[in-house]
Amino acid sequence: MKHPITLTINGHRHEVEVEPRRTLADVIREECRLTGTHVGCEHGVCGACTVIVDGDPVRACLVFAVQAEGAQIRTVEGLAQGSQLHPLQQAFMDHHALQCGFCTPGFLMLSTALLERPDPPSDAELQEALSSNLCRCTGYKNIVLAVRAASKAMHATSGAA
Amino acid sequence: MSAAIAAAGETPVVDRPTEAPVAVPGTTAPHNDRPDPFGQSVTRLEDLPLVRGQGRFAADLSFPHQLHMRMVRSPVAHARLLGVDASEALAMRGVVAVWTAQDVVGIPCIPLREGPSVELDPYLQPILARDRVRYVGDPVAAVFATDPFIAEDAAERVSLDLESLPVLTDATAALGEFAPGLPTQPTTIRKGYGDIEAAFAKAACTVELELATGRHSGVPLETRGAIGRYDAARDVLELHGAAKVPHRNRDALARMLGRSPHAIHLFELHVGGGFGVRGEIYPEDVLVLLAAMRLERPVKWIEDRYEALMTTNQSREQVHRVRAAVAADGFVLAMDDEFFHDQGAYVRTHGDRVADMTAGILPGGYVLPAYRVTGHYRLTNKTPAATYRAPGRFESSFVRERLFDAIAQRMGIDPIELRRRNLIRPEQMPFPRGIETIEDNIVFDSGDYPLLLQKTLDALDWPRLQADLQARRAQGEAVGVGLACFVEKSGLGPADGVRITVDFTGAVEVVTGGASVGQGFETVVAQICASTLGVDYRRVRVVHGRTDRIQYGVGAHAGRATVMTGSATHNAALRVRAKALDMAASMLGCAIEGLDIVDGRVIRRGDSGPGLALGDVASALAPTARARGEREPGLTAEGWYETPSMTYPYGVHVAVVRVDRDTGAARVERFFVGYDVGRAVNPMLVEGQIVGGVAQGIGGALLEEFAYDENGEPLAVTLADYLLPTLDDIPPVEVMITEDAPSPLNPLGIKGAGEAGINGVGAAIAAAIDDAIGQPGAVTRLPVTPVRLKALLRQRAG
Ligand code: FES
Ligand code: FES
Numbered sequence: 001m002k003h004p005i006t007l008t009i010n011g012h013r014h015e016v017e018v019e020p021r022r023t024l025a026d027v028i029r030e031e032c033r034l035t036g037t038h039v040g041c042e043h044g045v046c047g048a049c050t051v052i053v054d055g056d057p058v059r060a061c062l063v064f065a066v067q068a069e070g071a072q073i074r075t076v077e078g079l080a081q082g083s084q085l086h087p088l089q090q091a092f093m094d095h096h097a098l099q100c101g102f103c104t105p106g107f108l109m110l111s112t113a114l115l116e117r118p119d120p121p122s123d124a125e126l127q128e129a130l131s132s133n134l135c136r137c138t139g140y141k142n143i144v145l146a147v148r149a150a151s152k153a154m155h156a157t158s159g160a161a
Numbered sequence: 162m163s164a165a166i167a168a169a170g171e172t173p174v175v176d177r178p179t180e181a182p183v184a185v186p187g188t189t190a191p192h193n194d195r196p197d198p199f200g201q202s203v204t205r206l207e208d209l210p211l212v213r214g215q216g217r218f219a220a221d222l223s224f225p226h227q228l229h230m231r232m233v234r235s236p237v238a239h240a241r242l243l244g245v246d247a248s249e250a251l252a253m254r255g256v257v258a259v260w261t262a263q264d265v266v267g268i269p270c271i272p273l274r275e276g277p278s279v280e281l282d283p284y285l286q287p288i289l290a291r292d293r294v295r296y297v298g299d300p301v302a303a304v305f306a307t308d309p310f311i312a313e314d315a316a317e318r319v320s321l322d323l324e325s326l327p328v329l330t331d332a333t334a335a336l337g338e339f340a341p342g343l344p345t346q347p348t349t350i351r352k353g354y355g356d357i358e359a360a361f362a363k364a365a366c367t368v369e370l371e372l373a374t375g376r377h378s379g380v381p382l383e384t385r386g387a388i389g390r391y392d393a394a395r396d397v398l399e400l401h402g403a404a405k406v407p408h409r410n411r412d413a414l415a416r417m418l419g420r421s422p423h424a425i426h427l428f429e430l431h432v433g434g435g436f437g438v439r440g441e442i443y444p445e446d447v448l449v450l451l452a453a454m455r456l457e458r459p460v461k462w463i464e465d466r467y468e469a470l471m472t473t474n475q476s477r478e479q480v481h482r483v484r485a486a487v488a489a490d491g492f493v494l495a496m497d498d499e500f501f502h503d504q505g506a507y508v509r510t511h512g513d514r515v516a517d518m519t520a521g522i523l524p525g526g527y528v529l530p531a532y533r534v535t536g537h538y539r540l541t542n543k544t545p546a547a548t549y550r551a552p553g554r555f556e557s558s559f560v561r562e563r564l565f566d567a568i569a570q571r572m573g574i575d576p577i578e579l580r581r582r583n584l585i586r587p588e589q590m591p592f593p594r595g596i597e598t599i600e601d602n603i604v605f606d607s608g609d610y611p612l613l614l615q616k617t618l619d620a621l622d623w624p625r626l627q628a629d630l631q632a633r634r635a636q637g638e639a640v641g642v643g644l645a646c647f648v649e650k651s652g653l654g655p656a657d658g659v660r661i662t663v664d665f666t667g668a669v670e671v672v673t674g675g676a677s678v679g680q681g682f683e684t685v686v687a688q689i690c691a692s693t694l695g696v697d698y699r700r701v702r703v704v705h706g707r708t709d710r711i712q713y714g715v716g717a718h719a720g721r722a723t724v725m726t727g728s729a730t731h732n733a734a735l736r737v738r739a740k741a742l743d744m745a746a747s748m749l750g751c752a753i754e755g756l757d758i759v760d761g762r763v764i765r766r767g768d769s770g771p772g773l774a775l776g777d778v779a780s781a782l783a784p785t786a787r788a789r790g791e792r793e794p795g796l797t798a799e800g801w802y803e804t805p806s807m808t809y810p811y812g813v814h815v816a817v818v819r820v821d822r823d824t825g826a827a828r829v830e831r832f833f834v835g836y837d838v839g840r841a842v843n844p845m846l847v848e849g850q851i852v853g854g855v856a857q858g859i860g861g862a863l864l865e866e867f868a869y870d871e872n873g874e875p876l877a878v879t880l881a882d883y884l885l886p887t888l889d890d891i892p893p894v895e896v897m898i899t900e901d902a903p904s905p906l907n908p909l910g911i912k913g914a915g916e917a918g919i920n921g922v923g924a925a926i927a928a929a930i931d932d933a934i935g936q937p938g939a940v941t942r943l944p945v946t947p948v949r950l951k952a953l954l955r956q957r958a959g
Pocket of ligand 1: 038039040041042043044045046047048049050059060061062
């Protein structure tokens, strides 16, 4: 049995019909055709599917799409404003924080949620938060550098504003 | 601390022997206000779509009207397959077909990449199991349906009639039977040189060890995927989701399916990590192609994680019984090794190459006047094995360096000093190793191993590090340091070609048969092209992984992409440059010698005028352009690079490890890599490769293991059981890149770096754990899990 639901992703409404067993990750990718959200394990371990739901980072493979109705969902496709990259996207490029790029959307969304909190994360908080996603290519070093740099950039601008 | 080390937060610095600008041979010195991109840590061309979520990985690609494939796999490790009943599945709405071995009778087993082998061919894997299943996960049937969920549900309703057979899970145990008349050891590898018996007879001391490396593998974050599509209008069969060796695989698939290579094309999409396992031909690749033709619809298959951990190539599982003959001064006279290589259930595309490479590279960078090795290549009822990053080297470095640590301990010589006495000296280069592997007659092309060791010790301030650790141990901490020396190999030949074309806007296209597995291939090739030609690297588009654009290609494996494709790019760019200068000289009415190409413009040397845009030169060379005269049309050229032999970079790894005596957990506090790369095209990318490799090595040394129970049931089939390292497991990795020994074999002097980070990690961590717990020689097997480490600690207490 399929249910009609409406998902709000990056400010756009998507009206889709889904079976109750379909995960949010699956529906974002297959029904809404936003394939930037990746699936690495479907098991809640790798974090490649991380999206932001009502301000919090969420593993989209662990949520059913029907549960996300009415929520504000943000995915990697919504980070840049036109050709203007989000500071995290720029920092990931500048610090070589990606190789194959498969884990990147998950890390970007995880970090976005983290850096949108009022206070910049301490190094320990950053370390702990970023330890929840897997990357098989980079050894994490440059991901940490990138997020730290973006944190500085974002909190400097918001402080100045 | 030396300026050459990139610690956390710094951009990598290369320890270059001279201050001279790094100009590429055959071109002029870099232009002042725009530095030569060669040797610079420029940002990657690949990144933009990937950070925007616009990448296209296999699962992201769909074709209209496509079908979805789901495999039915063996639930047991070894059984006779008596029958398959698919009637219930076939009756389901949306199910289009279910195939078993009977439906693919004419299709041969997946062949060895390097050609047939009488010994190994009987052990190859069919695309669907015929009369036996040989590991948990062995594909038995394929279900095709209109929706992936329907396919999955239907696959569960296919029932198998199986009759149990004895299960073999230990490659050192008595031989079993692969099939009637075929024992589980298809081949034995033997190599060596020098007089072993004489060496042992005159040895002051002999040291003997049994050592084992665990079964682990690449485990890319993206699972495998393949989409087959048949375009009847053009009679072209397409495989999307190819990786690593698209051209070689096209040829093999063409043979298997009885098609001309012109009528089958492979397309690489974004690849979410390769590490040796992705891009081999697996049964599913052949099945989607066959189904696309027969069912006349595109067919998509995306592996799930459970399947990935059960069916994608595994690696590394070996047991070595090694002994050394040592002279009184610590000089190692001979090494004698017998090892057992666990190949798993079938011989796959690599054949016995991992075992062969293990045997070939085991002596490492030590002089070793005599060497003998016997490798038992054995089949078991586990997932088939093949290459994983630094195949044969991670394993052999563990064995060799453990042996050298044991010798040092036995002789009472400092382990560093022992290595110094045995390392090949620079004046002995090029050094013929005296052994062949399948691929090459091993000749170390260049290197100063003692120098790199010394630079590493200096960078770490070795005496001070030792004193610090001593002091901490005195306080009761279990902390120690371990070091490993190794020689890598890269640039496997024999030849690679590229085609470079400049269009009328001045944009440059490099078409290569190389492949990208996420390592920054496009950027590196663009840098080499830009540097040689005289353009901005961002104006260079690199086309790869498409068999329809270029006839030949070596792909990306065995550390060959930069060396082979890079050198071919250099050669092609030189030719384009010559053509451009020739045309421009006639357009500007001056001599070629007076011209240079800078930032995409042909200029007169010493003249600040605007010069001529390369795009205009390309226009003048168009087939229809009058200005062209008798010149060959097009600002385009092919370039080839052929190498007689591989190049051998080398490195030193140092690990500092702290052990928690209560939990048995080993934590790597610090990891240092000293590595000579010949010349670094992009130090930032080299460093990135190395740090990533170290992380994987730490996984293999401490966490990752494909364990099986005695029935051959795999115990690590989710990422909750198979533990990939997280940020929390990885220390700040320090990297020192040196350029003391450029390769004499290629025009750029480069050597590969893809495997530099992982090679010696197991060895260095093992030594550090020994040191931390004060039990020399304690670690004899990887991974050192908390359970194993607790057992070692108890041994001592007991
Ligand atoms: S796919 Fe969701 S956590 Fe891995
Ligand atoms: S960049 Fe490949 S998994 Fe992170």
